[in-house]
Amino acid sequence: MNLLVVDDHAVVRAGFARLFCERPDATVRYATTGQEALRFAQEIRPDVIILDLDTPDISGFALLKRLRLEVKDSRILIVTMYSDITYVNQAIEMGATGYVTKDASPEESLMAVDHAKAGKRYIEASICQTMVHRSLNTKDQGAELTTRDIDVIRLLADGKSLGR
DSSP states (O other): OEEEEEOSOHHHHHHHHHHHHTOTTOEEEEESSHHHHHHHHHHHOOSEEEEOSBOSSSBHHHHHHHHHHHOTTSEEEEEESOOOHHHHHHHHHTTOSEEEETTSOHHHHHHHHHHHHTTOOEEOHHHHHHHHHHHHHHHHTTOOOOHHHHHHHHHHHTTOSSOO
């Protein structure tokens, strides 16, 4: 598995290095800026790009859009501090394969990477719970559920972790 980790924080990059050091099938490259990420992504054509939404030179969503256009075969997993549902929906709509926060456990982060590599959607469990709770509360107030809300509820009801 060929990975590109895009994050400007050394401790985050070190954390991913540690996670993948025990996986002999993983080759990891790191980028600290959006420009560096674009260059490396075009050079190495990673299976999975682990992308923080805060990059110093290009907004995370702008970088996501460019990566989707320039390295179409790479899967993009958002790993960020933002758990707001608006960010999650925007990232997924823009082509991210998955979304986890930096609060996710190492095991869940690895599972998200494996799902992304397989082309399966993965959204952190705690975010899914928030989405379902919000959807149900919204429904109780007379508002309609969105298509995304219905998809999430259907997948959870089927016992899936938001894999396709």
